[in-house]
Amino acid sequence: MSQSAAGPPAAQSATATAPAPAPAGQPAAVVPVGQSAVAVPASAEQPSLTPRRLRQLMVALVVGALLFGVLGAVGLGLQAYALGKAEENTAQLIRVQEIQTHLLTADATATNAFLVGGLEPPAQRETYDAAISNVNRLIVDASDAQPADAEVLQALNTQVNLYTVAIEEARANNRQGFPVGAQYLREASAQLRTDALPILDNLVAANTERADREMSATHPLMFQIAAVLILIGYVLAMIWLARRFKRTINIGVLVGGITLLLSLIIGGIVVSATGSAVNGLRDGAFTDVTAAAEARIEAGDAKSNESLTLIARGSGSAFEKAWQESSAEVAKQLQGLGVNDLRQTWTTYSGVHEEIRKLDDGGNWDGAVEVATGTGEGTSNHAYNAFDSALASYISDTGQETRSGLNGPGVVLIIGAGLIFVGGIVAAAFARRGVAVRLREYQ
Template sequence: MSAPTTNIPVSVPAGQRSPAPSGGRGGPGTGPATIAGSLSGIPDARSVVTRLLHGTPGRMRVLGLVAVVAALVVGAVSVSALLGAQAAVDRAATNTAQVVRAQTMHVELLRADALATNAFLVGGLESPQSRAQYEAAMSAVARGISEAAAAQPADAEALGALSAQVQQYAALVEQARTNNRQLLPVGAQYLRQASAGLRAEAIPTVEAVVTANEKRSRDEFSHSSSVVLLVLGALALAVLVYVAVWLARRTHRYLNRSLTGAVALLLVGLVAAAVTVGNISRDAQAVDRGSYTQVKALADVRTAAYDARAQEGLGLVARGQSGDSEKAFTADVREVSDAINDVTPRQTRQSLGEQWSAYTTKHGEIRAADDSGDWEQAVGLATSTGSGSATATFTTFDTTASNLREDASREVAASLDGIGGRAPWIALALGAAALAAAWLVLRGFAQRLQEYR
């Protein structure tokens, strides 16, 4: 059988005979023409790369690529620093809003407990107004749990547990009310159990949510500076400057307009990014130290005050065994005073302190009556809603603290919303500037490479 042959034509240089197959008329020792043999004269990729990178032109090509990458890195980190700072502020706003929600739930839980305790003292004669206030406080807690769970998925588990704890508290309060209307002494035990459970389970859960979100807020406030990215951008710009200096020395030219323009463009962009990020960080820290601190202080004022109000009622429910409740009341008074000291300005702090002092004076009258054995008079002083009563002075104090906190909360939201509003537009401009700088780098090196041809 004859050997297979190929039908692929192979070009033969002019003046030469086509080689014959081995053993044919072409003569001995001649082999068949192959495609591999016809490509042997084409240089391989390695040799092409070697020639491209050989000598000064080759080093120019390598450093030109490095310069383009450096220009793009400067632009990328400038954009990332701006958008990262803005995103950190947005996350801080989300977390501070969650802190406000959780603190509001804390306040409303203790407000509900204070109302329930105070209403218990009048037996089955609870007023519709008092009942409505209790229901409003519990509704605010339920609404707060729902809103907080939707706003911060990380708190979902804790808020689910809180919901169950609040429902258990509400059920015990209803049992206390039912037995109290029937003048059964067991009602007081249900009320004490409800209050103890609230402080042992629900309140710590709320405090844990507050603490977690305060930590997230502090972390985001600190992340708004983007210092690491800006340092990386400065290093990349330094690399570009080094390449420009090397090119000037190698080509004996003091100025490459395209490359100099790229460096100047990126320097201006990096400075603009640093200034903008610095302003964002400064404004965020100002909110953290200013209105946000005010919000937290006023929340502490209200929670401790309502706990004191509830302890006042629990001391009377105990009928002669108010020692533990009075110790808790004294601790709450100290906590309220400490929190008021963090409130600004001074006139507001002084006014709030005077209102709190007026209430504690009324509490002293209640305790004096109870300690002297006149429990009925003590209950009358504690439950009276007339002008100058303990209830009236406490309401005045709480209304002031509540209004101040609402104002501070709105200020926090407005301040954080207004921080870095132009950052996305500046980032867009810096991205375009980085692309333009990369093109200028390519153009500058292309001009010098042409001189070697």
């Protein structure tokens, strides 16, 4: 009997057994092509991070450039605003000093008129009325111009009203020949100096401090620090792009960085130039106008004390001492100004005053009064008016120079602020374009 056919071997009929799983943490074994098992990689290939980093870099450069422009515009704009405030405070300072001058002019005129006796000369009455009218007008103007001074100026207005009422009482008694009129006059003058003028002194100090603080402001400093940091960021960006793409220069980022650098240089030149101009103005015209105004105030005080000395009839040593102190202060301020014509006119007036003192001390009171109240050449009024007129003209010219000198740098700063802002926008546009070119290489 023939042998039966044998079945296929089990090893051949069975399908290939899948390879055993690889131990944890090790990659699967790769089966050669043609076998039924397919190898699966442990991890898929990671996508490139470069496009994301380019987008982040683009945002950083654009934001940095725009921030540069905004900070520059704000910094220079604030500096221009500070100079504008300095100009306003300077104008207020001059206004307050004018109030002082007119008050002392009114007092000097009133005391001088008392020496005549009876009805005062119409010209002197007009001078007094004009001075008080100017005081009232300037108080209103000063309150409107500087709200911070309004409350103090209201207190000053009260003192001025008290002074004018006392002067009217003194005049009424003087017209009737009552000796008490002179006492009312002395009390009015004393009240002016103890109550009204100290208020004005405080206002002068406050506005001088404000003007000086605004002229010393350095608002662009923060912009300059930030600008340097932003420029450093642009340099680092160019270095990264050069290494990553094997290209030495990225034109867009380079042009953007150069634009920022030029804007920073322009801003620095503008700030430096305007700062030098303002410093020169502060040490020059601003100092001169305040010194000249102080000299005029002291001169008015001296003229009042000259008349009060004569009104006291031999017992006015305190008033003469006050005249000497005011005269010394006038000479000191004029010495600092260095204007020979002003010094000469004050010397002329001082010489007339010395003549008045010689006549009075020598017993010739009537002669002293004639020199003190006359209006012709060689009299006290003529010499004083010549000095006061010359000094008033100098203050007007120097004050205008100061205000114009503060306006000029302010305009330059505004122009510089606009240029820096535009520079920031241009730099942002170029930087964005430069990075976008590299980004398109991945699209």
